Amino acid sequence: MTRPADENYLHGHHASVLAAHGARTAENSAAHLLPHLSSGTTLLDVGFGPGSITAGLARIVAPGQVVGIEAAPDALAAAQALMEERGVDNVALRTGSVYELPFEDGSFDVVHCHQVLQYLTDPPAALREMARVARRVVAVREVDYAVMHWHPANPGMSDWLECYRRIARDNGGEPDAARHLRAWSNAAGLPALGEVSVDATTWTYASPEVTRWWGDVQSARILESEQNAKLRALGLDDDRIAAMAADWRAWGEHPDAYFSMVHGELLLLKE
Template identity: 45%
Template sequence: MAKTEGATYTHGHHASVLRSHTWRTAANSAAYLLPHLTASMKILDIGCGPGTITVDLAAKHVPQGHVTGLENAGEVLVQARQLAQEKGVTNVDFVEGDANALQFADETFDVVCCHQVLQHVKDPVGVLREMRRVAKTGGIVAARESDFGGFIWYPQVDGMDDWLALYSANARSNGGEPLAGRMIHAWAKKAGFAPGSVTSGSSTWCYSTAEEVAWWSGLWAERTVASLFAKTALDNGTGTKELLEKASEGWTKWGQEEDAWFSAVHGEIICRK
């Protein structure tokens, strides 16, 4: 029997989560990968969600190639396909599937990439091994993952530290790893990549303007109490209604601070097969 995912996706696909996902582009979420792309490449984008990065790659970076977006939550692919249609991008397709057992033959893609996926899976090494399998010899496997231990903000507001502790405990209870960003280069080597074939680095998202702070604080205040994150925290016993509400209020208070600033660090890897 094919291996299936054993972890629960901590965020789910609540509207507050998708507001964050649909903000992502190739430029703000895959800049480390772009210099390695050529116009005719065939790409597999794993965990594509609503498809904004996927469609961006197809339209702007491999216009003579093709991008396939793969997503375990099939319902969100309706939005991804609609986006491609609205933008008139035809060199892209979307399929439902599990990254633990990819439905593609060996040596199929020039590039296999994922963004914010490995931190949420039960066996990140196994997923990277599958990504390596379907990549062509000489091709690229790339990943970018948050590291919640590298999330910093100003000023300190009551409830924000509670949110981070709650998130980390709940993510691990769901089967994920919130410190994935610092680990992915090691996971890649365990997946079969030679040490010299793995290049690692990091980059950040930073929210500092009034508009950015309002958007970032608002979506986290909502998803902390309204998304699958809240349900799994209660189900797992990693949080209580009171703690979730305190964390949500912390986000709201932080977002109202005149000098609010937030930076989120991400680990990145480029692996050559």
């Protein structure tokens, strides 16, 4: 069955979104995969976004070749610029769909995706396709929005989280993806292919510079990115949206600010 390459990615690719995603690195976002990489490893990165994780993975596996697949041309352009800026020359980027990867079975030692399955209408189908083109390893990392937590509490951030989860589900996705990884793996038939493990790690923001950055980024995304249109489509007015953004900024400036989010991590080690 043919499916669209981009299933209405709800964040869009505004500069504020790419800036937030660009803070991700191989070390802070793919640590569960790193022990399985070495010089010469070939790797497919699915849904690479601005390319910051991809660039880090490419540095580790060089001179091994890395291919990136991304549904959005805007993200591809940003990632290509990053590769050129960093002098990464062992990465080839292209557009395509995770449901129909244009590669033969077992084309790559490793297939990786970060924050992709949560936006899809059929995550098990995507996992099966990634496993098909992987020789040794499939690595996935997904967030769980429902257990995001922060201090101090404020109404705007709580309102944002509730609305975001509604929008994500209206989009056909699953914002609490981390808790579904084992179920999706089973539905995809991955245990028949090798050893499957599921674990969890967190991102935590708890220093003045980082909380200020995170509050500002989230505020900008609410006001300026595709998320703004999604909130309006949900029925929110200007005042309610502005209150969300203001509370994110106020939280980021607070001396006690703390924010943490849980990520599920799935590894398939093929037999």
